[in-house]
Amino acid sequence: MADTGTSVSVATLSLLVFVLLAGVYLTSLNALWTLLLIIIIVTLSTQILRKLRRRDALTERRVCVLVLGDIGRSPRMQYHSLSLSKHGYNVTFVGYLGSTPHRDVSGDERIRIIPISEVRGIQVGPRVMTYVTKVILQSLQLFLVLLNMDLQSHILMQNPPGLPSMAVTWLVCALRGSQFTIDWHNYGYTIMALSHGPNHPIVWLAQWYERLFGRFSSHNLCVTNAMKDDLQINWNIKATTLYDKPPAIFTETPVELQHDLFMRLAKTHLQFQACGENAAEEMDRTAFTGRHASDLSVTLTSGRPALLISSTSWTEDEDFSILLKALEEYEGFVTAGASLPSLVCVITGKGPQKEHYKKMIATLRFEHVKICTPWLEAEDYPVLLGSADLGVCLHKSSSGLDLPMKVVDMFGCCLPVCAIHFNCLHELVKHEENGLIFRDSQELAGQLKSLLQDFPGSQGRLAQFRRNLQAGGGQRWDQNWDQNVLPLLTGP
Template sequence: MWREPGDYIFLQNPPGLPSIAVCWFVGCLCGSKLVIDWHNYGYSIMGLVHGPNHPLVLLAKWYERFFGRLSHLNLCVTNAMREDLAENWRIRAVTVYDKPASFFKEAPLDLQHRLFMKLGGTHSQFRARLEPEDPATERSAFTERYAGSGLVTRLRERPALLVSSTSWTEDEDFSILLAALEKFEQLILDGHNLPSVVCVITGKGPLREYYSRLIQQKCFQHVQVCTPWLEAEDYPLLLGSADLGVCLHTSSSGLDLPMKVVDMFGCCLPVCAVNFKCLHELVKHEENGLVFEDSEELAAQLQMLFSNFPDPAGKLNQFRKNLRESEQLRWDESWVQTVLPLVMDT
């Protein structure tokens, strides 16, 4: 602060209490310009716990609106938020969509196999259902590596790998996914041509233990659910190895987009996402994924996407092909091409 003040102070909001006022004050002392990156509204997140009319929530809303107007540049993550800031807060912002980091990408088969073998050490869902005839062949639930050539191939009768990254909070209704998996299990029992499913749910949060107990009470035969806590470098590999992602994020304000879907798209992983106000700015229904309203619709989508799995001509692979061809920018490229010129003009 005192030795070498920066020309700019970048602040992501939320959290903005008390950071917005502190950064504005420091900027006044040091001659730094304040840039606020609006990812959501802090008061709306507080409202999930206390209710929208709680005095603390109303105070937080006033605080964000008042001090947010003192910034030199405002960035936001959706056009819906840009319009809301302009109409209700009198804050002029520029929409800059989140982009995935460069390490979110499709994982080659050998790295997938290595990840599955690693996770198989602690989670039975990743272990081989049948031992290979050649004891020198290394096999997971999804892949096998031949001892002689080292070649990795996918198993023909492998289960589908479903991934859902969740914060286990009130704005993500995990019960939707759990109910959809129950319906999918029943479809298999009724004789539909569907694969078994390994559903991996990552993340941590206040509701994790509650839902973990619910999962343990289910008597699934063809659906397996595990909730590992992954090392940082393994999470992108998991997304790059999965067949389908599921997003349960609904946004406390209805104006932000789930970063977890951005990361999944970086890995060319198709997504089924629960619908809310501005989701269409990211998930294009029937193009890079599907949007659902409830567990019934999600179960029907899982049935459609996994019919005759793995089908190279199926809808799931078409979504993946569309994602590959979209050639979306990465975070560092977006910074140079989009954000830096805005900052330099401030």
């Protein structure tokens, strides 16, 4: 019905243009030729629009999920695709194939992945020329990809990045009669401000661009109530809050699966290998677990180190020097005689600043703290989270309006968290209930000391936070999505 109404609007507008132009030129000597030209233009435009909007019985069950980034590192968009598939929609997933998507996505027959290549622009001349040519080439690439696919009832686009995908997606939706939905994870202009400064002309342009094309969307999703209010008050954009929730794959990991993962990681990372020579009771052993020769059972080893985990995209909005300084202080606590366990700190992820921080880590000389930075496959990441003792989050929102999905995943695994403070973090992390909030490295170091002084006992604050998470349960992604997104697809 929506498509019919749009077609009527196009036909009516074309007729009005015809009448107005006909009236203007009717008295001229070339009136006949002018009228003929108008008829040809209107006819061709109508035919092109009809072809672009040609629907079939499957059109209303097709949705395009678009991210101008790495699909494998876009978990929320992968979850969208899986939820759509579960409800019988055929999904066209468009994005970069830099890392492998979760096997549930790649193995779903209803989800078709269309990879696009990352465009770099002209690499000679001024930097602004590189950026402009990149935007132009990306626009052309994306326009052709979206225009050549089957007609979709909806296009669901991640923002950021929104330049140039927001304008291109709006144009394609206007031409084809598709519903345009934006999933606001953050603001692109605030991320650009981290490297250019808030008063840079390109940041102003990006802000104007997001505000303008954001208003052209049919529906909007966002990740916090704070962002929902900000969109409404400052940009007059109405959005639905869809909190990130952990899918069912994020749960506490049985000790047998922990052992299997640790054994695999021990082959490439010394931090997971067992220390000492007293492994007679175990057939195989890691720094954390051992399989007993007598009955092949797996148990956590006594005197094991605490496993601390943090995940990151290694970007400007996460300052990992804070964690490294806190670990230096923790090392000092143990050296000074504090009754604390050794630490294995695992920092996962890929990103532009990884090599910078790896060089910093290489300069550290610790005896009681070990650090490694592995890249985990999508299937192994939730297993590691479910095996850890404590999570640390250094995500400091560029806008102050989004929440770190890594903490959502940690809570799904009932893993307590220490998270750095920013404005709306309280919507997720409840201080002294499911974790602690810190502001600097000194405060984080004190929290590590406080939480781990009873490790691995069951009476300390860390164990209490875990019990609170276990008792709280909480809504999972599927139920949350069904309540908030499904009505946007099936409604009028």
